[in-house]
Amino acid sequence: MRIALFITCFNDTMLPRTGQAVVALLERLGHTVDFPQAQACCGQMHFNTGYRPATLPMVRRFTEAFAGYDAVVTPSGSCAGMIRGHHGTVARQYGDAELVAAVERVAPTVYELSELLVDVLGVTDVGAYFPHRVTYHPTCHSLRMLRVGDRPLRLLRAVKGIDLVELPDATSCCGFGGTFALKNADTSNAMLADKMRHVQGTGAEILTAGDNSCLLHIGGGLSRLRTGVGTRHLAEILASTEGDRR
Numbered sequence: 001m002r003i004a005l006f007i008t009c010f011n012d013t014m015l016p017r018t019g020q021a022v023v024a025l026l027e028r029l030g031h032t033v034d035f036p037q038a039q040a041c042c043g044q045m046h047f048n049t050g051y052r053p054a055t056l057p058m059v060r061r062f063t064e065a066f067a068g069y070d071a072v073v074t075p076s077g078s079c080a081g082m083i084r085g086h087h088g089t090v091a092r093q094y095g096d097a098e099l100v101a102a103v104e105r106v107a108p109t110v111y112e113l114s115e116l117l118v119d120v121l122g123v124t125d126v127g128a129y130f131p132h133r134v135t136y137h138p139t140c141h142s143l144r145m146l147r148v149g150d151r152p153l154r155l156l157r158a159v160k161g162i163d164l165v166e167l168p169d170a171t172s173c174c175g176f177g178g179t180f181a182l183k184n185a186d187t188s189n190a191m192l193a194d195k196m197r198h199v200q201g202t203g204a205e206i207l208t209a210g211d212n213s214c215l216l217h218i219g220g221g222l223s224r225l226r227t228g229v230g231t232r233h234l235a236e237i238l239a240s241t242e243g244d245r246r
Helices: 009-014 016-028 044-048 053-065 077-094 097-109 113-120 140-145 151-157 185-201 212-224 234-239
Strands: 003-005 071-074 110-112 133-136 163-165 206-209 230-233
Touching: 003 016, 009 016, 009 212, 016 234, 044 053, 044 077, 053 077, 053 097, 071 077, 071 097, 071 113, 077 097, 077 110, 077 140, 097 110, 110 113, 113 151, 113 234, 133 151, 151 163, 151 234, 185 212, 206 212, 206 234, 212 230, 230 234
Parallel strands: 003 071, 071 110, 133 163, 133 206, 206 230
Antiparallel strands: none
């Protein structure tokens, strides 16, 4: 199987270690992962804020960069949701028949990490070891667009040494929402306060999720309050092994 990594511009810029963890994990499971150098932004920010025609070149670039792969894995439910849910919309509205056909070929091959592991590779126990008390936040796009369900939790439950605790009101939004957090700061902060209260109530050392954007938002709030609760992307927990010192 030919697998490619779409790291996303957010991870590439802010937290490249997450992409490295995805590669380390998949290589440990016996797979080779390509990294197409031509990849760029999926266009989600432009699409969501009303600049939809400006998204077209990004859709075209994505289909060109990832053509021919059996699977494209991304450590971001929001970007996977954008590609599978909206690239076709942009192609049909602003592109041409050739681009529409390209999107129809490429978009279905894009998977959020837990989808790839559970549905495509058929694995839940990836041989991970992470001896910490952890709680999981299901991000909005993974929950509502991709409908990943309990796939991340099934993967986490199989991690050796982990103490996985349920997050109260887990399906509520953390308040990030991309530019929502900037344009509607008061509402965003109120939502964040609720999420942080629930996270702290679990007694967890680590909060995990499938999107670093949400983790950065929640983690920033937790850090400002000096709670001592850290954040770790799902990929980094699954990539951890007994020999690691993390």
